[in-house]
Amino acid sequence: MIKFCVLLAAILVLVSSTPKSGISRADDLVLAEACDASASGISRADDLVLAEACDASACSLPDCRCMSTDIPGGLDISEIPQIVLLTFDDAITALNYAYYEDAFFTRTNPDGCPVQATYFMSHEYTDYSKVHDLHARGHEIALHSITHEPYTAYWDELDVEGYIAEFGGERDIVSHFADIPEDDIQGIRIPLLQLAGIRIPLLQLAGNKSFQALQTIGMKYDCSWPTQSYMDPPLWPYTLDYKSEQDCPIGECPTASFPGIWVQPMVNWRDTSGYVCSMVDACIFVPTETDEILEFIKTNFHRHYDSNKAPFGFYMHAAWFQSNPNNYEAYLQFLDYLESLNDVYIVSIQRALEWVQNPKSLDEISSVWSSCPATTEASCTSTSCALDKDGEARYMVQCRNSCPSVYPWLNNPLGV
Numbered sequence: 001m002i003k004f005c006v007l008l009a010a011i012l013v014l015v016s017s018t019p020k021s022g023i024s025r026a027d028d029l030v031l032a033e034a035c036d037a038s039a040s041g042i043s044r045a046d047d048l049v050l051a052e053a054c055d056a057s058a059c060s061l062p063d064c065r066c067m068s069t070d071i072p073g074g075l076d077i078s079e080i081p082q083i084v085l086l087t088f089d090d091a092i093t094a095l096n097y098a099y100y101e102d103a104f105f106t107r108t109n110p111d112g113c114p115v116q117a118t119y120f121m122s123h124e125y126t127d128y129s130k131v132h133d134l135h136a137r138g139h140e141i142a143l144h145s146i147t148h149e150p151y152t153a154y155w156d157e158l159d160v161e162g163y164i165a166e167f168g169g170e171r172d173i174v175s176h177f178a179d180i181p182e183d184d185i186q187g188i189r190i191p192l193l194q195l196a197g198i199r200i201p202l203l204q205l206a207g208n209k210s211f212q213a214l215q216t217i218g219m220k221y222d223c224s225w226p227t228q229s230y231m232d233p234p235l236w237p238y239t240l241d242y243k244s245e246q247d248c249p250i251g252e253c254p255t256a257s258f259p260g261i262w263v264q265p266m267v268n269w270r271d272t273s274g275y276v277c278s279m280v281d282a283c284i285f286v287p288t289e290t291d292e293i294l295e296f297i298k299t300n301f302h303r304h305y306d307s308n309k310a311p312f313g314f315y316m317h318a319a320w321f322q323s324n325p326n327n328y329e330a331y332l333q334f335l336d337y338l339e340s341l342n343d344v345y346i347v348s349i350q351r352a353l354e355w356v357q358n359p360k361s362l363d364e365i366s367s368v369w370s371s372c373p374a375t376t377e378a379s380c381t382s383t384s385c386a387l388d389k390d391g392e393a394r395y396m397v398q399c400r401n402s403c404p405s406v407y408p409w410l411n412n413p414l415g416v
């Protein structure tokens with residue numbers, strides 16, 4: 001907040017002290033007053049409004065939706081698309097880009113548009129020329145923090161400004177070094193927890209703080225919140241205008257109202273022994289043979305497809321492909337299976353929310369998605385920059401002609 005306030009005060013002084021001649025006179029200067037945090041756009045805890053029970057008559061699409069397992073728009077299951085969300089967490093590298101190219105680049109949805117994935121990317125080790133390329137092909141780039149700090153206490157203790165530095169700062173990094181429009185970046189996922197070096201299968205929320213940050217930096221949705229109670233039938237996306245009844249398996253859930261901020265729930269999967277997991281690579285009991293892995297995936301998919309068709313999230317890290325080649329083979333076969341179903345659409349989370357905001361039957365789907373996801377000619381001339389991070393070398397591939405002076409990081413996202 002201090003940084004925002006100093007900046008705001010500096011701008012105010014500068015604007016008010018610059019006469020047409022361009023020369024400031026001492027008597028034109030306005031004394032900077034004590035910073036008013038509400039004027040800087042950062043919500044303080046005492047500005048928050050407690051969310052009330054959802055009033056369906058006052059909360060309607062496209063910008064408000066109560067938490068619910070009901071199909072949006074009151075449509076019947078037989079007439080709506082089954083949306084599938086393929087997401088990947090962590091760094092985008094040349095190594096995992098090869099999997100994405102092989103898996104997605106030639107597949108299409110029933111409307112003829114290319115399938116899309118969503119990448120919750122972390123900063124370190126990311127190749128920004130690959131980020132540029134994925135965005136140019138119409139995939140969605142979303143945020144997973146700068147530091148990707150693995151310790152619970154860090155995210156617990158981080159304040160709203162800290163969340164803004166992590167996610168607003170990462171948006172600056174991505175936009176600048178991958179050369180993509182800032183407004184195309186709309187979603188976040190808080191990093192997965194690790195306790196004592198062991199990844200636990202659930203994510204943790206940070207109460208109101210991350211949602212305050214999301215709202216302050218003008219982003220649209222969060223995809224960090226797992227649900228175990230709303231798996232069957234599964235939960236649809238909703239907004240935080242009103243109180244959410246979604247279960248909070250770990251961490252602190254938001255209590256305040258955040259109008260227009262969407263939750264894309266992480267509806268848990270169930271492994272072959274019945275344990276739940278919010279990301280497939282965190283599931284404990286998963287078969288190792290391709291046929292059985294495919295059945296495991298399809299069983300989880302059909303919990304959505306056969307009940308209310310809430311978007312089916314296939315959330316993972318590319319490392320899952322590397323841990324067993326059969327995982328990747330089963331993944332490809334599952335995509336083949338989806339392509340055989342003429343009501344399945346594999347789209348980005350942003351595009352999925354467009355449908356939820358404006359739900360239409362399969363017959364009218366072109367009125368929701370009037371064109372294919374925007375693609376552009378990739379225009380990144382990549383430069384590899386050798387930089388130092390705490391005494392270790394980092395090679396950052398990025399789309400600017402010149403390298404940053406220092407390794408981009410928290411509170412210095414452009415590395416100046």
Ligand SMILES: [Zn+2]
Nearest residue numbers: 089090191192
């Ligand atoms: Zn991660």
